[in-house]
Amino acid sequence: MMAQRLEQQQILDQEHPPGLHFIIDEGALRRMVGSPKVMVQQWEHLLEATERTHITVQVMPFSEGAHAELADSSTLMETEFHGTIQYLETLATGNIATNLPATALARARFDSLATNALSEKTVRTLL
Incomplete structure (x- = not known):
């Protein structure tokens, strides 16, 4: 699987990679998963990702509640041919939505999160 x-x-290394924008909860960065060495490797991986021009990494801080x-x-x-597609994953299932009301709501919610999340510059200081 790895x-x-x-x-x-x-x-992500091809000539025209897709644009990626992640918003990560601060708890995912602070909660110990694996060893301290594994955590440091994950943080380093995120830092490297923020150096790529097509990848945006933001963090939703604890202070936002x-x-x-x-x-x-x-x-x-x-997507060029299918418009906006949302994949929503829970612990038990995964669902795909392609209808405009659902994807428009998902976009609005994402944009709201992005507005309140820390900037990439600030994220680099967290890691």
């Missing part, structure tokens, strides 16, 4: 994930990441939008993992994809 080899497959590493292979998938090669898309709880946000329902951060309870699950949501991915928005803009």
Whole structure:
């Protein structure tokens, strides 16, 4: 599985990589998962990602309080042929939405989070 994930990441090194914008809850950065060495490696990986012009990494700080939008993992994809697609993943299931009302709401919620999240410059100081 790890080899497959590493292979998938090669898309980020192609001539015209997709644009990526992540908003991560500060708890995901602070909660120890694995060893301290693993955590440092993950932080280094995020720092490297912020150096790529097509990748934006923001952090929703604890000071912003709880946000329902951060309870699950949501991915928005803009495609040339299919428009906006939302993939919403919970602990038990994953759902795809392509209808305009659902994807428009997801975009508005994401934009709201991005407005309140820390900038990339500030994220670099957290890591």
